[in-house]
Structures are given as structure tokens and as C-alpha cells.
Amino acid sequence: MFNLGIAFVLGASLVFMPNFLAAKLFFRGQDSVPSAILRRFYAAQCVKWITTLLSFTLVFTCFAFEPYALFLGFLFAQVFFIKIVNKTNNNLQP
Numbered sequence: 001m002f003n004l005g006i007a008f009v010l011g012a013s014l015v016f017m018p019n020f021l022a023a024k025l026f027f028r029g030q031d032s033v034p035s036a037i038l039r040r041f042y043a044a045q046c047v048k049w050i051t052t053l054l055s056f057t058l059v060f061t062c063f064a065f066e067p068y069a070l071f072l073g074f075l076f077a078q079v080f081f082i083k084i085v086n087k088t089n090n091n092l093q094p
Helices: 002-026 032-060 067-092
Strands: none
Touching: 002 032, 002 067
């Protein structure tokens, strides 16, 4: 049972770490040129995907966790993250 909880929390952390790195990379620049903003956005998304894939690879090769608990934690955190972002964006609109 304890192993399931650790797998769930680890799966949830696999969402926040890549998103944090992508946000840090995207919001680093101060360019107002659309092509530069788009380039930073695509670079941040590539970093997010690569970090997520490497994190899952590392977890599955180094630890013996239950995959369904890990994926359930990942999906739960992903939906929670999307809900927070949508609520924040709705508060910014007039």
C-alpha cells in the first residue's frame, strides 16, 4: 500500500517538473517579436516533452513501482494543473 502512494506522488511530480522547466524557459525572454515568442514556445514544449519522456524512462528502469498508480498520479496532476491554469486565465479576463 505504501508503494502505491509513493508511485502516485511520483507520477504527480512527473507533471510539475517538466511544466516548471518549460515555463521557466518560455518566460525567460523579453522579446515582443512574434517569431521569437513562437520559437521560445516551441523550444519550451520540446523541453517539456523530452523531460517527461526521460523522467518516465528513469522511473520505469530504476524503480519497481506499480505502473497504474504512477499513471493515475500523472493523470490526476495533469488534470489538476489544467484546472488551475484555466482558473487563473479566467481571472485575468475583464
